[in-house]
Amino acid sequence: MDAIVVKNLRKEYAGFTLRDCSLTLPAGCVMGLIGENGAGKSTVIRCLLHMIERTAGDIFLLGKNIDDKDFDSVKESVGVVLDEAMFPPVIHARQLNRILKNSYKNWEETLYFSYLKKFSLPEKLPFSKYSKGMKMKLSIAAALSHRAKLLILDEATSGLDPVVRDEILDIFNDFTRENDCSILISSHIVSDLEKICDYIAFLHQGELLCCEEKDRLLEKYGLIHCTKADFSAIPAEAVIGKKESPYGIEALVLREKISADLAVSPVGIEDIFLYFVKFGK
DSSP states (O other), X not given: OEEEEEEEEEEEETTEEEEEEEEEEXXXXXXXXXXXXXXXXXXXXXXXXXXXXXXXXXXXXXXXXXXXXXXXXXXXXXXEEOXXXXXXXXXXXXXXXXXXXXXXXXXXHHHHHHHHHHTXXXXXXXXXXXXXXXXXXXXXXXXXXXXXXXXXXXXXXXXXXXXXXXXXXXXHHHHHTSTTOEEEEXXXXXXXXXXXXSEEEEEETTEEEEEEEHHHHHHHEEEEEEOHHHHHTSOGGGEEEEEEETTEXXXXXXXXXXXTTSOOBOOOHHHHHHHHHTSBO
């Protein structure tokens, strides 16, 4: 069973449209959702969570259509961390435990307090006194403590220092290795996604440019550095984007469409995204 299936998702706002977005996240995998500010990442996530009404399209989470009457039975298995934590400002972490223990059938109190300790979170400090990073860590602790099968994370590592981010990425990685659990995570920190993701989805101005296995993307594309004369001999369909300088041309290319005589350098996910968006044809 796939963790997420999105078919032809469309959401229209004044001045912005998310257009015909389709993607599939297999069970046991991590998908990174990448895009510039305003690309539509949060719109996709809010549609998945039924926080906003979509204009068109179908969405299935853990095998259930989110419009089905019995979809509430699936919500217990979905953990959510949004870019802004939504806990009441006057409560503290111990009080939050009591609230969530009575909200989730599968709440694991011991696990929750182990995350508080791991993240060095004070148990009796009001939520309003938390820093942004502390708020995010508390949200992550809560999302991981009710036996979720799917985590949906919107900028969940923002506001965290590199050491804590790395620790949380390890926790996310361990999460997906148990019982086919899955993660959809959006982030501006592409290096984080490159560490843990199995699939990458690129959004740009409301359009899904591509959605592929990460390793396939890294195999599919490469960077070349050449003179203008050499570049003119490369087929136009092989070039995704290019940068010109007094020293020549750097271009992102499809490896299979260029001559084996050209030297091709490996490329990272962030470079692929930049060439699609900033230096594309």
